[in-house]
Amino acid sequence: MAAAPLTDGAGFTRSYEDALAAAWERWCLRQERLRSAAGHGAGRADEPGLRYVELLLKKGMREEACDRLRGLVGQEPENTAAGYLLAVLRGEDGFPEEAAGLLLRVLSQDPQHVKALNALGTALRQLRQVEQAEACYRNALGLDPSFQQARINLALLLKEGGRLTEAEEELDRGVACDAASVPLRYNLANVLQAQGRSLDAIEAYRAVLRLDPDHLDARQNMLFALHYAPRFGRRLIFAEHLKAARTRPFRPAPGSMATASRPRGGRVRIGYVSPDFRQHSVASFIEPVIREHDRALFEVFCYANLPRADRATERLQGLAEHWRDIHGIPDAQAAAMIAADGIDILVDLAGHTSGNRLPLFALRPAPLQVTWIGYPDTTGLKAIDVRITDAIADPPGEEERYHSERLVRLPRVFCCYLPLDAAPPVTPPPCLETGRVTFGSFNNLAKVTPEVIALWSRVLHAVPGSGMLVKAQPLGDAGVRRRILALFEAQGIMPGRIELDAGQPTSQEHLAQYRRVDIALDTFPYNGTTTTCEALWMGVPVITLAGDHHASRTGATLLTSCGLADMVTTSEAQYVEMARRVAADTGTLASFRSDARQRLQRSPLLDATGVTRELEVVLRDLYAEMRAERE
Template identity: 65%
Template sequence: MTAEHSPQGQAQLKYVELLLRKGMQEEARARLDELVRQEPPVAAACYLLAVLKGEDGQAQEAADLLARTLGLEPENTKALNALGGALRQLGQLERAAAAFAEALRIEPGFGEARINLALLLKEALRFTEAEALLREGVRLDPGSLRLTYNLANVLHAQGRSLDAVAAYRETLRLDPDHLDARQNLLFALHYAPQFTRRAIYAEHLKAARSRPFRPAHRQELSRPHPGGRIRVGYLSPDFRGHAVASFIEPVLAQHDRDRFEIFCYANVATPDATTARLQGLCDQWRDIHGMADHNAAALIAGDGIDILIDLAGHTAGSRLPVFCHRPAPIQVTWIGYPDTTGLKEMDYRITDALADPPGTDDRLHSEWLLRLPRTFCCYHPPAEAPELAPPPSSQNGHITFGSFNNLAKVTPEVIALWSRVLHAVKDSRLLLKAKPLADQGVRRRILDQFREQGVAAERIDLDQGQPGTREHLEQYQRVDIGLDTFPYNGTTTTCEALWMGVPVISFSGDRHCSRTGASLLTNCGLADLVTKSEAAFVDMARQVAHDRETLREFRAGARERMRRSPLLDAAGVTRELETALAELWATSRRP
């Protein structure tokens, strides 16, 4: 009989578990240390101590203890799964994957190990393998919430919006209160043209009525009496190397500190250099990552915020439930999400008349639309951007169209229209750049869709992208003309393309995400590149492609054109924003 299975060993382990339940960590660790030092050591003690070490961030010590556990119990699947987690923290990804895979070989129904392996594959951009792994898990356990949700995320990451929507709906059938699934569903609906504006609006209202957006307990929030400068709080998970930072940084830098006191509420899991830079552009910085919604709301109310501005909407890491506690008298959403929040507690959404023309758009928002005079955003070009180069067609003799958009925006309908462009412009090529294209299965799917439209694979260049900003922007030197996506236009990608001297042809539709291209291009004096039908899109692409001299002139003057545009007028746009915010505040204080 081993020490572990002896009556004394069992009693000691039960005593340790009792200590842990009572929160007596130090004494529990001391007992576990004794059991681990025994010869032979107690396997369960090795495992329990490893778990505690892992919780303390001591990944190497945890991995060593788990290796000892497996030396005693080679088929302990919990230990294999935990070892995979420790190795992942240590950056030993191949060994981590092997540990997860071994746990699944022994116990195919071990959902946690399956999800951990799938997440590892997803991070490595091996989406096809991750999908197959999760589908097998769902087959084995059809009612698994976590397997279904992770499958939805893998489908969405591949750009398969319709499949992802179905999987998110199934997740919500299993758990109607799953906040992340609810918000991911709302975001995914915008990518495919099959969903009407009214249907999407109805989904937002439905989400707003769900439990995650209805605080379990209402609290009386104490606010200081207003006075002095108007206190504006910006709340975002994207105060980091993220697209949203490119649009909020110039505003933070230009705010009039004599009239406004600026607070930033950061829900940032992993701060970076951008985080540090943004932190220096506000008066007060608050880290709310990991903070409960009601506590974050109490903090904001305690800071006496007059106007609280959400920068994320229904995107990853957003804290919309905080707004449901009403921590500020005026609450606004802006930049990070292309639609209504659906929340009655959100008072306004900032936009412009090009992205959201008066009329139907007002009726399909739970917020009042606050339209800035020129543009709904301003852009901060990356300092790392390389110098402009001549269009590639001046050297290789053929036109290269390009899109660096999120692959979820590249729907079958988009591919069909782009194929018509390629047919219309002889010898032209198309460069697609997106991270999921590292996966061979994803590449095959995209190329097959072009083949179905009569476009040979040789005319399509697929690029998985580059890690650095400069390297990413250098790839625009391979593109003559940018092709926008629809119904979800590019925003950051369009700004980047224009800054790199690449004209972008956009197809304008019936909703904000379909008209960001119209807003950006019109504000840069390029309204002619905005089209309103598929035929006009193809014709415009043909016209621009055939005028090589204008392409060269466009690229040479691109940055000066943008510098003169409202899009780069950070001071002017910020003054317009401040005028709007000051009027909101003055109106709210009138009897």
């Protein structure tokens, strides 16, 4: 039965709002007619019209607001305030060319409109007109040095272009003028992290958190950065994760929990939540699992938190039975969507990495919630029940005390890897042609700490005449290059023995660079994961140093699963000696390459079907156990 008008609260409120909006529009039109009749130009009749636009935007009527603004822009004299607002909205809607045209018209009327200059820079940046965008931001700052949004946008532009030192300098100038600015300090911390300066970045993130303890991105970036430096122990890192879990983003409001149950029976509904269903390292590990899931037992949902799709996205979308785009959707709404789908097991694939949706897990949209693959540590959240790992990455009895989740171990290896289809062929080791051994690392530069460089330098001293290729995107910045070379030089390794490479634009070109490397040296205490798999697929042996937690034991579990446990070392002395021994045997290096891909194809690491079945057994047992406990 339909609700009576008097008791239909929602319907009455909408009718009331519509009536108010109609009355407001009539009043605005009347004021415009009165001002026009009084001899004022249409350009001066903007205030009531813009107020009405503001009302439309508050009601979510964006298209109507844009139409209204177009009418105001078309008046004579031109309404610059309306033109600026329309340009901002069109830029946000993904029409930067239209936005740029509107902003140029605004600036022709008011060349010192600093907000329009800043917005034009953003539109030009979207149009990939980088030099013109930079000029706009600098012009805005020239007019108003205190306009910090233009400074942040300029720094982001410089960071995107690999000009990290300039970005840092720009943000330093901003902080010097406004030390209490959270956005300036947060962006400065990100630039420091991008340079690979984890300790400096951690201090910068802490400065942000002193100003804003609930700044989720700063806290999660800091948690991730703590894993790079050897000085931070397990107890401290765990305490920081628990502290993060107590902050406001992870505390659901009363009555906001989204859990929905469904009757027992039918297939288990499993949902994967990730920002990395795209050309990303995580996709290389989740794609084979989604493809191999037993559809007679599992119904697969993917919840994608990414702004733009690519070819990898399209491929993954084709593998999932159900695809949900949750980018830009508030946590409560996304959690309600997941609950409405009747998900039995919800799997986080990001942890505290960029783009994660951990706060929606705090709303409990599924009865069993799991974290896996994307983060090398605990989430710290009580709402996450289980973390999937293996016995080498997280040895039983040692790691449980540093996890808020229950650790459940797959029997062989915690993940499976999908090599790139278009990977170039394996080539002979370059030392056979050059006459000298080249060590290499293609890891994230944040993992290349002073301690790592000190150990690599010991390796280079132990193998006379050898060289080192370090490849990472930040090395395109001259300041970053100088810092890395100085760290090697401080250890007695001259720049002539070190080659720094800023990377290549495509995955195929990236993998092809392994033809320049004889032996890969892993980083510590944060090992490589994707880079280790890629090196092995390209026929390059990897030497790793195993530590006491997952991030520092990933190399050990990957190499062991491939039958290469002898490449796993447990001390710096062993690491140097292993590198010296492998470098001395060029014949073994050549034979290693010839059998590299067959070795991996026989290993658990590439056994997608087997690892997926092992995962399914674990998940079904956990789900049955959870149901039994609740009944």
